[in-house]
Amino acid sequence: MSTPLASAMAADTSLFTTQVNDGKYQNAQAMPANASVWGILWRYVSEQRVDAAPSKGIPVMPLNASQLAALPVEQSSIIRFGHSSVYMQVAGQRWLIDPVFSQRTSPFSFIGPKRFHQPPLELSDLENIDGVLISHDHYDHLDKHSIKLLKDKVQHFVVPEGVDQHLLDWGVEANKISRLRWWQSASFGDLTVAATPTQHFSGRGLFDGNQTLWASYVIDAPEQRIFFSGDSGYFDGFKQIGERYGPFDLTMMETGAYDKDWSAVHMTPEQTLQAHLDLKGKALMPVHNSTFDLAFHSWYEPLERISYLSELADVQLVTPKIGEVFTVGQAQKTAAWWRDIK
Structure with a gap:
């Protein structure tokens, strides 16, 4: 379901809109080839x-259901x-983004990147x-095991166009799924979610x-x-999103799994910071790090680099521990916890 505002945005030819060619989705901006x-x-x-x-x-x-309820x-x-x-608890509602509770980000249970740590609570x-919310269908963002265990506990699934078929195949009811193209949005009570x-x-x-x-x-x-950035290389789309929707009280930005051989589709910490500024963000929370080994850099490098860069740029960086509650809009100090376990 899309709002009139979203429809108006989609009609703006200056925006990066969803493009499909021969049944395949395309990026909106030309980019260098990956290795x-x-x-x-x-x-x-x-x-x-x-x-x-x-x-x-x-x-x-560690967390439990009582702590979440409180x-x-x-x-x-x-x-x-x-x-x-x-x-996330927002507008009095409880939401999950890209929930992955499996031990490996792989089509197989016995091979593939394995977790550094357990989740702070059980799915039960x-x-x-x-x-x-699901950002895309890669295994480190869309986890079949987690979706199948969550499907009867969740009222709504919001996914990019095409990802809905995965959910249907795994037993999610069609009336629970909102599929969105870029700039379309769906509203749930006082909360509106727009795909960008x-x-x-x-x-x-x-x-x-x-x-x-x-x-x-x-x-x-x-x-x-x-x-929430999902996965992305740096591109002019962040400026468009900032102009249309900014400023943001919090940006949760991909910061990790970058490399010179796939620079078009994942950001370096320097690019993450620039994207946050393009978005007109206030506080920046780095995500996409510290759980799986998905690149060639050290596991702590993304956090160390973004910490250094944000200090130089006078950007509020929030790096809560896994399971730690962060309250948006508050000047909450978080620790550089990774430095204790290098």
Whole structure:
């Protein structure tokens, strides 16, 4: 379901709009080519890795259902569950973003990137979830196991166009799913969610590349406005989103799994900071880090670099521990926890 505002935006030819060619979705801006799969695999075999995984346990603050129920309904609360998985209480509603509770981000249970840490609570502790946002269909963002366990506990699923078919295949009822193109939005009581562009790609197998759309999200509540980047390379779309929807009280920005061989589809910390500024963001929360080994950099490098850069730029950086509650709009000090476990 789209709002009149979203329809007006889609009609604006200056915006990056959803494009499909021969059944495949396309990025809105021309971008450099990524390295070949074989070249990347050779690097994994031949390059020596440094601190790919933490030598000590990632600090996790355990949660339970009672603690979630006690969160003040008049505030917007954000809790990182790991990687890009986030719990939000906004407009008095309980939402999850890209929930991944499986041990590996892989089509197989026995191989693929394995978690550095456990989630701060069990899926069974999550009840009466108002909604789930999915940014795209890669395994570290769309987890079949988690969706199947959540499908009867969730009232609404908001997904980019095409991702709805995955959910239908896994038993989610069609009337629970809102599928959006870029600049379309859906409203749920006092909360409006708008899908916005990213520069990325999709696919879960060898032959389904770019058959589903990828997106970032604007979460517009009466008390605050929040942005979630999904996965993206840096591009002019962030300026468009900032102009249309900014300023944002909080941006949750991809900061991790970047590399020179796929610079078009993942941002360096320097680009993450610039995107936050383009969005007219206030507080910046780095996500997409500290849970899985998905690149060649050390596990802590994304947080260290964005911490240094944000200090230089006088940007409020918030780096809560996994499971720690962050209240949007408050001057809440968070620790550089990764420095204790390098």
